[in-house]
Every structure is written in C-alpha cells, then in structure tokens.
Amino acid sequence: MSLEVQDLTIDIGERRVVDGVSFEVPDGARVGLIGESGSGKSLTALAILGLLPDGAHAGGSIRWNGREILGLPDRELAQLRGDEIGIVFQEPRTALNPIRTVGRQIAESVRIHEGLGRREAAARAVAEAARVALPDPERIVARFPHQLSGGQRQRVAIAMALACRPRLLIADEPTTALDVTIQAEILELLLSLVKDDGMSLVFITHDLAVLSQIATHGVVLEDGRVVEQAPVSHLLTAPQSAVTQGLLRDATATLWRPGGIA
C-alpha cells in the first residue's frame, strides 16, 4: 500500500502552482510535506484525493498501490476516499457540518463504505469517538459541532478520517488552528493512531518543529517545486537549501522539544 507521486503538476488557469513534484510514501512511512504558504503543499494533498477546486488541473502521475489514480472518474475515486485514504483538514471550525450531530458525521464514511445501518453506525460512532479520546463519547456523539471546543472538533475530524481504517492518512496542517498545548496532544494522538494501525501518513505543515515530532522523512517545497528531500534528522542537522535553513530558524524560535515525543 504505497503512494508514489511522480512529476505532479497543477495548473490554475495559466499559472503553474505545482511543478514537477515527486515523492514516495512506502507502506507505514510518515512523510512530511513542508513549505511556506503558497508553496503548493495543500494542493498536492488535494490532488491525491482528486479534490482539486474547480479550474485546477493536475498532470503527471499519482499511483496508489501501483494503480494510477490521477484522472480516475469521480465515482471510482469516491470509493477510495475515506475507505483507503483519509484526510484531516486544517480548520476544525469549518470542517464539520454545523447542523448534523458529531456522531452522524463520524459514522458517515462507515455507512457509505461498509454499508452499516443507522443503529450499527451510531454504535460505531461511539467507539470511534472513544478511540480519539473524546471525553464521554456516548454523550458527545449527540452534540453539534458548535457545542465542542476546537481541540475536540479536531478529534472529531480525525475520527471521521479514520473511521474506515484507511491505509493512508493525509493531515493538512491539522494543528495550525489550535493553541500550543492542544497542538501537542493532537500530534501525540495522531502519532499513536498511525502507529497502532500501521498506516502511512502524509503530514503537511509549515513548521519544522512540528514535523520533527511526527514524520521521519521530509519533502521541502518552494513555489511548487521540491527543493530538498531527506530524513527529518538531516533536515534538522544539515539543511541543504536556503528554504530549509529559513524554516529551521523559524522552528527554533517556536516551541522546540528536541527528540520529539515519540
């Protein structure tokens, strides 16, 4: 179950925003895409799931398990989404539907992919909520997103993405919108879930400190191009490109826990 992105290009109108990005995520690997905003890392993530916005076109090759998934019809991609590849977005405030209960949203992908009925899905939602360490899971599944705190909402989003036990999780800056203490907890949770299930992870961030805690391998992007690809320890100790050196300076200025939490 490996992901291979080769020579990926994304054009919006006449503008090429991602230009020849290649990287590989072997089974069980934790790879970080890192770069400043506008470097094309989020679009790369969306392209993997075929969720690019209107007007954006992708070229090159994305292979999942040896199968070319770039340019697959939406119907076939829909079968992969949530089932084999899950995604967590940056902003937990808007990533949940405000008028559906948390439990129904967690169980959504299970109902689609595993064909569970309403009752079984509700029971599953409770189990999934417990798995991401939401407090009082039986009660919390009956609540609406606005009744939850930011950290709890991000846990719900993670439960949604992992409900079907995907083989690959894409996390698009899942901790950026949270404050530092909760950020650490969410990272810890993600890491333990990813390790438990043995799934692969693509973690997107602009923060090298965060990356060092969760990923083993880093892909540094600038203006849609890969400028450096190396194990995270190399990026930290011997950064080659100017971008990485800049990111390293920014990272040391923020929360810094050497050795990570693993």
Add this chain to the structure above:
Amino acid sequence: MTTMDAATPAPPEPRRPRSRWAWLGRLWRLSTGRFGLIVVAVVALTALVAGFWTPFDPQKVQISNRWAAPGWPNLLGTDGSGRDILSLLMAGARTTVFVAVGAGVIATVIGILLAALGALTARWVRESVAVLVDILIAFPVLLIAMMISAVWGGSLWVVIWAVGIGFGVNIARVTRPELRRVLQSDFVLAGRASGLTPSQNLVRHLLPNVAPVFIVQLSWAMAVAVLAEAGLSYLGFGAPVTEPSWGLLLAELQQFITVHPLSVLWPGLAITLTVLGLNLLGDGLREATDPTLSRSPFATRRARLHIPEVVS
C-alpha cells in the same frame, strides 16, 4: 435532546437517540411557532371538514334572510343574497389550502431546480441560469397571472401557477448564493473526502444547510398565494364566481361596506390571520430546525456552562 426512554425500561441505553420529532417540540415552545401552527392547523382542519359538512349549503340563496346579523343559526350572518357567511368561509378555506399548497409545491420544485442548476453545474450553465432568473424575477406575480389567464382563461390553476412560478424564481434567487456559499465550505469537501458522491453530498450537507433560507421563502410564498388568490379572484382572474373563495366573498361584500360593515370583517379577518399564521410558522420553523439557534432552556444553560477545556 432529552432522555425520553420511558417506553424502554430495559438496560439503560447509553446512547440517547435524538428524537426525529424534537424540532416539533421546539417549535411549540416558541410563541410565534405555536401561533402559526395553530392557525395553519385550524385552516387545514376547516378545509377538511368543509369537504363533507358545512352548517348550510354555501351556495343556497335565501332572499328572505338577506343581511342577517351574526346570531343563530347564521353564526356570522348572511350576505346580500341570504347565503350563510360561515359556510362560505369554510368552503373558501378549501380553495385557500388548495392554492397555498399547490403554489408551495410548484415554487419548491421550480426554486430548488433553478437554484441547483444555478449553483452546482458547469460555469456557463450556472451563469446563464442566473441571468434567466434575474430576467424572470422582473415579472410580478400579477403580470404572470394575467398572461396565463389571457391564454387559458381564469381558474384557480392560474393563481397556483402564477404564484408558483413567481416565487419559485424568488426562492432560486435567494437559495442560489446560499448554495454557492455552503458549497465552498470545508465540510462539503470533507464529505467528498469521506467518499460521498455529489448527489449524496447535496442531500446530506448542502440542502439541509440552505433549509432555513428556503423555509422562510416557502412560507412567504404560501402566504402570498393566499393573498394572491384573494386578490386575483377579486379582480376576476382567479376562481370563477361559482367557486367559493375568500377573495370573491370579500369582493362581493366590500360593495356594501358602508351599509353592512360587519359582514366584510369576516373574510378580511380570515385572510389576514392565515397570512400572519403562515409567516410566523415559517419564522418559527427556521428557528426550531436550526440547532445553532436553539432556544430551549436546556441548550442555553449548557451553552453558558460550556467551557472550552483541555482534554486528554
């Protein structure tokens, strides 16, 4: 969101299933919602009863008993040809319900269809639909009714189609940008990322989120249908004179307003209350179905107590 598990004494179910009818309770607790619900229920019930029973035959002319004052047996009095006004009102309620529901259904179908076409399709289709809607919105309901009745003659269907088309376009105009806005939301993207197909996404995420706007528009459309039926029948485009209708009754009685002012009151009151009831019901429905606006004491207490906390 209350534990109403009185029927099942067996093991305490840890999960509390949210009752599908909880919104009805919330609606009832709102004073506007309760008023609207009662008025609409009374009108609907009256229409139902009038289907097989009215105190008198509404079309029975009895010249000896013309302009009777309210009393027994003519509770609301009689009109200029001795017809019982209460019976006429009851029979007219059927027309009103028929027109309001018919116009509501047509407005819903046209509105949702145009809004979906104008929001979810390829760019050139949705832009053309938007322009079409902008053009159609320039035609007032009265003009549409006159055009339709010029071709097919006056009948209640003229009213239904005129209001249905007029307000369908209105609903599309208001719902389209809402749909566009919701479409940009992360949770729609998240829905697709969970594997929802576009149609599943429409039903589960998009339509429920535009429902508040839609419900208000729909209740307004139904209220306008009642008014339009009265107005168009009054003008002669709507119900034929043989059909009992509040508008026709008002038109007839209004000629004698200086002589018998009390008799004009009843159809006028019936129309006013029904329109008010529909409007308030729409308002109440919007409030009762939106969980983020929940006004139940329980919810506000919880909101007040809610402290964002660090959980581990």
